Amino acid sequence: MTSEEAETAARMFKALGDPVRLRLFSAVASHEGGEACVCDISDVGVSQPTVSHHLKKLKEAGLLTSERRGTWVYYRVQPSVLAAMGRLLAGAPTGV
Amino acid sequence: MTSEEAETAARMFKALGDPVRLRLFSAVASHEGGEACVCDISDVGVSQPTVSHHLKKLKEAGLLTSERRGTWVYYRVQPSVLAAMGRLLAGAPTGV
DNA sequence: TGTCTATGTTGACGTCTATCGATGCAAGTG
DNA sequence: CACTTGCATCGATAGACGTCAACATAGACA
Numbered sequence: 001m002t003s004e005e006a007e008t009a010a011r012m013f014k015a016l017g018d019p020v021r022l023r024l025f026s027a028v029a030s031h032e033g034g035e036a037c038v039c040d041i042s043d044v045g046v047s048q049p050t051v052s053h054h055l056k057k058l059k060e061a062g063l064l065t066s067e068r069r070g071t072w073v074y075y076r077v078q079p080s081v082l083a084a085m086g087r088l089l090a091g092a093p094t095g096v
Numbered sequence: 097m098t099s100e101e102a103e104t105a106a107r108m109f110k111a112l113g114d115p116v117r118l119r120l121f122s123a124v125a126s127h128e129g130g131e132a133c134v135c136d137i138s139d140v141g142v143s144q145p146t147v148s149h150h151l152k153k154l155k156e157a158g159l160l161t162s163e164r165r166g167t168w169v170y171y172r173v174q175p176s177v178l179a180a181m182g183r184l185l186a187g188a189p190t191g192v
Numbered sequence: 193t194g195t196c197t198a199t200g201t202t203g204a205c206g207t208c209t210a211t212c213g214a215t216g217c218a219a220g221t222g
Numbered sequence: 223c224a225c226t227t228g229c230a231t232c233g234a235t236a237g238a239c240g241t242c243a244a245c246a247t248a249g250a251c252a
Contacts, residue, residue, distance in 0.1 A: 001118070001119055001122040001123075003115065003119070003141070006115040006116075006118045006119045006122070007115045009112075009118055010112065010113055010114055010115040010117075010118045011113075013109050013110075013112040013113040013118065014109075014110070014113030014114070015113075016105075016106065016109040016113075017106055017107075017109040017110030017111075017112075017113040018106055018110070018209090018210080019099065019102040019103045019106040020102075020210085021106075022097070022102045022105055022106045022109065023097055023099070023102045026097040026102070027097075037228085037229095038228075038229065039227095039228070039229090042229095045099070046210085046211070046212090047211070047212060047213085048228090048229075048230095049211080049212070049213080049214095049229090049230080049231080049232095050210070050211055050212070051229090052229060052230055052231080053209095053210075053211080053230090053231095054210085055229095055230095056230080056231095057209095068218085068219095068229090070219065070220075071218085071219055071220060071227070071228060071229090072219095072228065072229085073228075073229060073230090082185050085185050086182050086185040089178050089181050089182040089185065114239090114240080116240085133198090134198075134199065134200095135198070135199095142240085142241070142242090143241075143242060143243085144198090144199075144200095145199090145200080145201080145202095145241085145242065145243080145244090146240075146241055146242070147199095148199060148200055148201080149200090149201090149240080149241080150240090151199095151200095152200080152201095164199090164248085164249090166248095166249065166250075167197070167198055167199090167248080167249055167250065168198070168199085168249095169198080169199065169200085
């Protein structure tokens, strides 16, 4: 595993390394239709700006995508990234 | 996903959320025999105390175990934890 | 016993991060 | 146009984190 690969992968793991973000991510992933608007998942015990902050982090890490439809903003997971992280953990290193 | 589950899982993801720790973990996981002494994997670009610090973090997160044999300390991965994280990412939520 | 090598621990320092209140922006509704 | 709702951004603050130098400890060997 090269230094660059480690940084890329670590960025994703780091994004899931916060309880609030993990719950938000799980909520989006398990929501009906594979997507959820912020109002559906914002009940994680923190204020609304904090939720927005964490969703932005998850988006920056490439784990979520967002789309505005009318009044609401819908978040959706990036399946390919999930698969890559799963492989990494399953014992199939990227390039070692 | 409850708050407690999120905290437990987030602690593991967080442990892998640092490039140095991810490289150390990958090095141990891919090393011959599934274990490695610190001298084998300490070439990650940081000082020796920092390596020790990160290995301690990984051990606290339950991702590694350590065993002293003579002069050297050998680290080994916890396979069950890996499988659990893999399942989490593969789309089999723990309790949602 | 003394010394060297291999690791772990401590203390300090600078940086990052999570959180909040206040505010701003977009879109629907009257 | 005014008002409300949903979400993002800004500024500030407290706490966590990564890193290193210095020191401590454990084992091997002469």
